[in-house]
Amino acid sequence: MRHRAVGVPRSALAIAALATVAMALPVVALVARVEVTRLPELLTSESALTALRLSLLTTSVATVVCVLVGVPLALVLARCSFPGKAFVRGLVLLPLVLPPVVAGVAVLSAIGRRGLLGATLEAWGIELAFSTAAVIIAQVFVAMPFLVLSVEGALRADDGGYDIAAATLGASPAQVFWRVTVPRIAPALAAGTVLVFARALGEFGATITAAGSLPGVTRTLPLEIYLQRETDPEGAVALSALLLVVAVVVIVLTYGRQRSGPWRRRPGPDVAAVEWDAPSPGSPLSVRAAVPERGLDVELDVAAGETVAVVGPNGAGKSTLLSVIAGVVQAPGCAVTVDGRPVEEAPPHRRGVALLTQRGHLFGHLTASHNVAFALRGSGRRARARGVLRRLGAEQWRSRYPDQLSGGQAARVAVARALAAQPRVVLLDEPLAALDVESAVDVRAALAELLGPCTVVLVTHDAADLAALADRVVVLEEGRVVDEGPVDAVLTRGRTTYVTHLGSSGSY
The missing domain is CATH 1.10.3720.10 (MetI-like)
Known part of the structure; x- marks a missing residue:
């Protein structure tokens, strides 16, 4: 043809x-x-x-x-x-x-x-x-x-x-x-x-x-x-x-x-895996995000080890909130505290905050193993990276490049890389939105198993993510918090049209 x-x-x-x-x-x-x-x-x-x-x-x-x-x-x-x-x-x-x-x-x-x-x-x-x-x-x-x-x-x-x-x-x-x-x-x-x-x-x-x-x-x-x-x-x-x-x-x-095509790093010789048990415990997070240019004015507190889901219609300010926490967006009215330490003046690489988006942004010139090793420090990085991939059920793809991975496989590798950095706070910006239903179920199950000790802020449009991952949900509309609380309570109240649709259809 x-x-x-x-x-x-x-x-x-x-x-x-x-x-x-x-x-x-x-x-x-x-x-x-x-x-x-x-x-x-x-x-x-x-x-x-x-x-x-x-x-x-x-x-x-x-x-x-x-x-x-x-x-x-x-x-x-x-x-x-x-x-x-x-x-x-x-x-x-x-x-x-x-x-x-x-x-x-x-x-x-x-x-x-x-x-x-x-x-x-x-x-x-x-x-x-x-x-x-x-x-x-x-x-x-x-x-x-x-x-x-x-x-x-x-x-x-x-x-x-x-x-x-x-x-x-x-x-x-x-x-x-x-x-x-x-x-x-x-x-x-x-x-x-x-x-x-x-x-x-x-x-x-x-x-x-x-x-x-x-x-x-x-x-x-x-x-x-x-x-x-x-x-x-x-x-x-x-x-x-x-x-x-x-x-x-x-x-x-x-x-x-x-x-x-672009330059690629060679996979290199294989190494034995070093077992990786789980990500390190998370730290408490406190955020005051005021970005007038984007109409955002939000205060958010997340306890250590808690997963808070942030939901709302497009343009509500969810991704901007994550960008403020990660240090990608800075404004005079913003304050971010991680484990009691102010970090709003710190650059992104010194905050101990990992950001994972729906695209994953795996580095195309590196294999899955080298992508995970990128987040590690010290000697034996490739062996430890293989251990992280094994924990996520992705060890068999360690020598593949991102364009050789399916959407679900790439998502698992991206999650492995984010958790391998041992961040104090994990930010997930619709990490499953680009996946098919079957892949999303698998990756969601892996996240539910591994995110337990982590402090997580999750942006999603899927009620399945709320049910499987979230301890609490915060609803944003036009840059303001309009409701928050346990997942079932917020979905039952349905104070906004968005939440009503989310609770009845499972996604929005």
Whole structure:
């Protein structure tokens, strides 16, 4: 079976064919002009080899600089809000639209002897203009936008849920970046890095303007091609063909890697399980959540080892309440106390609060075993992770990646990971909502067995969750508590339309 496309107008096909010919014709003409018999001689001349070595050196250094500087810049642009953010993004985009010669003049105006920094640098004995360093600076200036845009696009496409999950498992911002964010954006990072290398390798206008054309110092391969065009046309064609081959390799590396999927950590050798009995006892929780922007004003107290279900219609503020407890949402009117200790100023990874959503947010580059081990500290993490999975009935899936798990299997692994962190408070935001009925029954039974000693705040729309898991229920409407008490009493009273439907139909 195959899906039939709607199709495109014939005129579009004709124009597309003409565009393809127009793009291919210069490339075919260049290849046709290459004298294959003289190719080794032309490519191994002293001037060609010198230019090639210089190009590879400067391009490699420029690429490393772009990665070291560009990735943090992309991260800040994607994840932070600050005055002048649009201006900074405009500066990043500027080299993409500037003519290369203008870019070179701009670089020279900054580092030249009469430039903005040139006089100061010269007083310190540093001369950058018309040096190899100037070549690198020019290449970085024109090439870095490719990396920043590629990485920022990948970061902006991510909803941040994976980072939040990692933070509530105890990972610091640096650990989240290296262990979660970087692997997730690895394809975009690789593509951006390859594009930077290609752009820097082919840079001409900015280089010749800011650095000149000194043999062995600033004369890169594109400059050598330009000069040989007048004195040795065949040599220029051969060197151009070399850059053409590099461009083809860049395309293969960029788009071939994207087709093969994101980077994954190998499962590694199997280890024996270390038995895991149960999660650690929970701590008392007290919350004052006042978020005027979202219309939330709630006070909630949960005893140690108690499971409180929070129910209400969509938009009532249930998920916002959990976000306040987890430290994902902060507001001046909020106060959170865990085990008698105020934590409203503490970052998510220092609160001892684990947040589990219906998506689970298992890290796609890690196996089930490594996902659980992520939440553990100390030696023997994989052995202990296997023990946790065994306790949840998920040991047989330990070597699978998240996309190889069914919804019910992934939910069990996500629960195992959350409980393995030994949190003082467990937050469950509709953890069974995305599961089919049979899987939901199995996972609900596992939760009922394991959550006994935990302090839990559960958001749900299912009366079965209330019956199996909750000790008490709190009803929210428009950001306010309108009823609370034992599950049976609240459902029987039915003070709101939502609760009435929930009690009669079992879900809402």
